[in-house]
Amino acid sequence: MNLLGRPKLDDDQKARIPPGQYFTEKWPVLHYGSVPSTDLGTWGFRVWGEVEEPFSCTWDEFQAMPRTQLTTDIHCVTRWSRLDASFEGVPIRHILDRAKLTSDAHFVLAHSEQGYTANMPIEVLDDDDVMLADVADGAPLTAEHGYPLRLIVPKRYFWKSAKWIRGLQFMSRDQLGFWERYGYNNSADPWKEERFSDE
Amino acid sequence: MASTGQAATTARTEVREIIARTGHSVDNARAAVARLDVAFAAGDLLRTPFLDRALGDLSVALEQDDGQKLGGKSAEASRFILRAIDRELDEA
Secondary structure, three states: OOOOOOOOOOHHHHHOOOOOOEEOOOOOOOOOOOOOOOOOOOOEEEEEEOEOOOEEEEHHHHHOOOOEEEEEEEEOOOOEEEEEEEEEEEEHHHHHHHHOEOOOOOEEEEEEHHHOEEEEEHHHHOOOOOEEEEEEOOEEOOHHHOOOOEEEOOOOOHHHOOOOEEEEEEEOOOOOOHHHHOOEOOOOOHHHOOOEOOO | OOOOOHHHHHHHHHHHHHHOOOOOHHHHHHHHHHHHHHHHHHOOOOOOHHHHHHHHHHHHHOOOOOOOOOOOOHHHHHHHHHHHHHHHHHHO
16 A cells, blocks of 8 residues: 555555556445436447447347357546456447448547536447446346446546446537537547646 | 627626626525526526527536436536527627
8 A cells, every 4th residue: 555545555556546547446336416316127328320220129128139258347437447357248349330330420429317428439339348237246237337338438527438328329410529528638548638628 | 699788798797697606506506596596587688699508508407306416417408508508798
């Protein structure tokens, strides 16, 4: 432990912490407003927009999709980073393959409970480390961390990994999400410290 | 077209004074929303699509269900949205 009570990192771990971030073993809970409650019996997930095969699915149908596991580092714009976080869920490429994006699909807007949104280009979403996760650290997501489902996009600050996600809208033009509308950086690359749009 | 006249000027000034207060941004946000509601109801200021969206987002950020604490990002969301409302006020 160092003077701040944080664990000492080896050189390999230090190299995985982006500039301006600090390491934590905890998983801080950060959201605005209230934590939504979810009834899996009525829950649904929707994919629409610039796709050839729009679809909706129930929780049971989502559970029947191919699954994958991922161990990755996550970085919050509030400056904490967590190494080797583990997630399990449906790889985003399964969703993309099923929906069949049109040639005009260049951006995606993730839609969550309470109107929360987060946007990103397709080239950020379309990667093998991006998933729709319902399990974290070997257990179902807790309500505070997005139960029943959240997007995981490790290459971007974690607000892009929308909690309580209910759908993906594919678009030809970019549309800013909740935080991006009010001053967070649209790109949000932690390795470039892209925190706020006015920096 | 943006509202003009003394009532509009007074409403903008008062909303901006609330936004600039040194208190907690959640309290400032609730007070700013209340003042804006009065201004809209009196016709002193006009709603704009951006303000409608910002106020909608702000209401979610300030929503506190029974038995729950307000989320830790509510204050930051309030601060960011109030800044955007401040910039938009001249169009209202």
